[in-house]
Amino acid sequence: MAKKQIYIVDDDESVRRSLGLLLSTFGFQTQTFSSAEEFFSMVSVNDSGLLILDIHMPGLSGWTALQRIYAGIKRKVIVITADKNGGLMERALKTGAMGFLQKPFEDNDLVNLINKVY
Amino acid sequence: MLDKGSIISNISDQLRIKRQESARGKTHNELSNTVNSQADALKVKNVQIKQWADKEQRAEAQIHIRTKAMDAATDGIFIIDVKNKDFSVIYSNQAFQTMVGYSRKDIIGKNYFLLYADIADLRIAEEIKNTLQKDESFQGEMLNFRKNGDKFWNYLRISCVRDVNGVVTHYVGIQTDVTLMRRKDFEIKEQREELLHVTRVGKLAEFVSSLAHEISQPLTSILSYAQAAYRMLEGKDSQLQEILQYIINDDQRAAEVIRRLRSLLKKSDPEVKPIDINKLINETIELMATDVTVRNKVIKIALEPKLPNINGDRIQLQQVLLNLISNSLDAMEGRDEFRELSIRTSLNGSEEIIVEVKDSGCGIPKENMKKLFSHFFTSKPDGLGMGLSISRSIIEAHGGRLEVKNNPEGGAIFYFTIPVGGGVKEWS
Numbered sequence: 191m192a193k194k195q196i197y198i199v200d201d202d203e204s205v206r207r208s209l210g211l212l213l214s215t216f217g218f219q220t221q222t223f224s225s226a227e228e229f230f231s232m233v234s235v236n237d238s239g240l241l242i243l244d245i246h247m248p249g250l251s252g253w254t255a256l257q258r259i260y261a262g263i264k265r266k267v268i269v270i271t272a273d274k275n276g277g278l279m280e281r282a283l284k285t286g287a288m289g290f291l292q293k294p295f296e297d298n299d300l301v302n303l304i305n306k307v308y
Numbered sequence: 309m310l311d312k313g314s315i316i317s318n319i320s321d322q323l324r325i326k327r328q329e330s331a332r333g334k335t336h337n338e339l340s341n342t343v344n345s346q347a348d349a350l351k352v353k354n355v356q357i358k359q360w361a362d363k364e365q366r367a368e369a370q371i372h373i374r375t376k377a378m379d380a381a382t383d384g385i386f387i388i389d390v391k392n393k394d395f396s397v398i399y400s401n402q403a404f405q406t407m408v409g410y411s412r413k414d415i416i417g418k419n420y421f422l423l424y425a426d427i428a429d430l431r432i433a434e435e436i437k438n439t440l441q442k443d444e445s446f447q448g449e450m451l452n453f454r455k456n457g458d459k460f461w462n463y464l465r466i467s468c469v470r471d472v473n474g475v476v477t478h479y480v481g482i483q484t485d486v487t488l489m490r491r492k493d494f495e496i497k498e499q500r501e502e503l504l505h506v507t508r509v510g511k512l513a514e515f516v517s518s519l520a521h522e523i524s525q526p527l528t529s530i531l532s533y534a535q536a537a538y539r540m541l542e543g544k545d546s547q548l549q550e551i552l553q554y555i556i557n558d559d560q561r562a563a564e565v566i567r568r569l570r571s572l573l574k575k576s577d578p579e580v581k582p583i584d585i586n587k588l589i590n591e592t593i594e595l596m597a598t599d600v601t602v603r604n605k606v607i608k609i610a611l612e613p614k615l616p617n618i619n620g621d622r623i624q625l626q627q628v629l630l631n632l633i634s635n636s637l638d639a640m641e642g643r644d645e646f647r648e649l650s651i652r653t654s655l656n657g658s659e660e661i662i663v664e665v666k667d668s669g670c671g672i673p674k675e676n677m678k679k680l681f682s683h684f685f686t687s688k689p690d691g692l693g694m695g696l697s698i699s700r701s702i703i704e705a706h707g708g709r710l711e712v713k714n715n716p717e718g719g720a721i722f723y724f725t726i727p728v729g730g731g732v733k734e735w736s
């Protein structure tokens with residue numbers, strides 16, 4: 191069975207590196223990006239794979255990226271954020287995300303969510 | 309009936325008269341002179357008497373007009389006689405009677421300080437008495453009670469009346485009911501404190517939430533690294549795994565502390581209503597008037613009349629104004645020749661309102677321009693660096709922008725836009 195492809199977009203280098211490392215121990219194929227712009231320029235809309243997207247970023251924010259994704263193709267996205275705000279999860283799901291996790295999160299929670307939606 | 313003797317005496321009388329007449333005749337000129345001069349003196353006296361009478365009449369008229377004027381005055385006026393050691397009132401005007409609620413009959417002869425019974429502020433009453441007994445005049449405010457028990461703030465000025473020798477004979481007092489002014493001051497003070505409080509709490513909440521965000525990032529990576537390593541060591545090194553488990557546990561403990569901290573500082577939902585931005589600016593300036601005066605600055609306003617209402621949360625928008633005004637005041641601190649802060653509103657097309665806060669302060673160095681709006685950026689020893697970032701969040705949630713530019717004539721210009729007929733999004 192081919193490994194599931196996971197794309198990770200987070201402006202914090204440590205977060206994306208550690209997440210990539212962690213997910214690879216669960217047998218996922220991972221690729222990391224420091225910005226949404228970088229992700230859009232390197233990954234074609236036709237490439238399969240699930241996107242883990244940080245919402246709070248300088249430049250093209252997670253929200254704009256989400257909107258862009260859902261205006262075009264249907265890529266499955268899990269939103270992660272270190273912000274705490276009551277309406278954030280709702281907004282993420284409404285904008286089209288399949289899941290939402292508050293940082294820091296448990297490895298099992300993340301993996302279960304990935305396996306559920308993808 | 310005439311007998312002989314009486315006829316004789318009559319004759320002799322006549323003779324005497326004759327003699328006298330001849331004597332008069334001799335000095336006729338002299339005499340008429342005397343009479344004339346006496347008549348002149350009389351005339352002068354008459355004129356004098358008439359003048360005195362006129363003077364007296366005039367004095368009476370003056371007393372009359374003065375009494376009427378005193379009664380027409382809107383301040384309470386009273387006179388205390390010093391002879392009676394008990395501060396007894398010998399005169400009070402109409403306004404005084406109205407203010408204290410007693411009739412003139414009740415007032416005259418009464419100790420001024422007992423008029424307010426024993427509920428008046430005794431400490432101040434003592435202070436007034438001491439001042440007066442030193443022959444000095446008093447000026448101050450005290451809380452008094454009317455006859456019906458209603459409180460009123462009495463702004464009181466009493467000064468000494470002296471005789472020709474400089475001895476104090478009376479005290480004359482003027483008192484003004486400043487209750488309404490006091491109440492307004494009090495309301496402004498309360499509103500000001502509330503606004504400062506929410507602004508402070510808002511800044512603190514923003515501070516904690518930024519801090520929480522910054523800390524959550526490394527906590528996330530530490531946790532993920534440790535969990536990844538733990539899984540890699542599965543079946544290989546249980547001792548290292550145990551250590552990693554401790555790291556994981558402590559990371560989770562720290563995350564829990566942050567979660568709790570954040571739930572303590574939950575933001576309340578915005579309350580959106582139509583707002584007249586000009587009115588809001590005026591109200592906010594009124595709240596800050598004392599700070600502005602104390603710091604020896606002036607706020608000038610140029611508000612475009614008849615702006616359309618905007619939809620927004622008034623407390624949040626007041627916080628933005630407060631943050632911008634305080635920053636401008638800070639920037640002008642210690643520059644006495646630059647005192648002017650101006651606030652302007654205008655309509656940009658029909659879509660948005662622009663509010664501009666311009667100061668003549670130190671301005672912003674080029675290298676700081678980009679950092680101003682980020683969390684924690686401050687150049688002040690006691691600053692949190694939250695004012696601008698929270699203000700920008702609020703304005704963006706209202707669908708507008710908050711920007712800055714330097715004033716070519718010195719100082720900074722901060723301005724924000726608010727769309728006409730916009731709404732408010734929840735902001736994070």
Ligand SMILES: Nc1ncnc2c1ncn2[C@@H]1O[C@H](COP(=O)(O)OP(=O)(O)OP(=O)(O)O)[C@@H](O)[C@H]1O
Pocket residue numbers: 511631635636639667669670671672680685686687688690691692693694695696697719720
């Ligand atoms: N009107 C101004 N003129 C010059 N510099 C300004 C002005 N307004 C802001 N600044 C600069 O921007 C910095 C950040 O302002 P901000 O209001 O965010 O924080 P602060 O005023 O330092 O602290 P606080 O959290 O108490 O408001 C200030 O420290 C100051 O250096």
Ligand SMILES: [Mg+2]
Pocket residue numbers: 631634635694695696
């Ligand atoms: Mg400030």
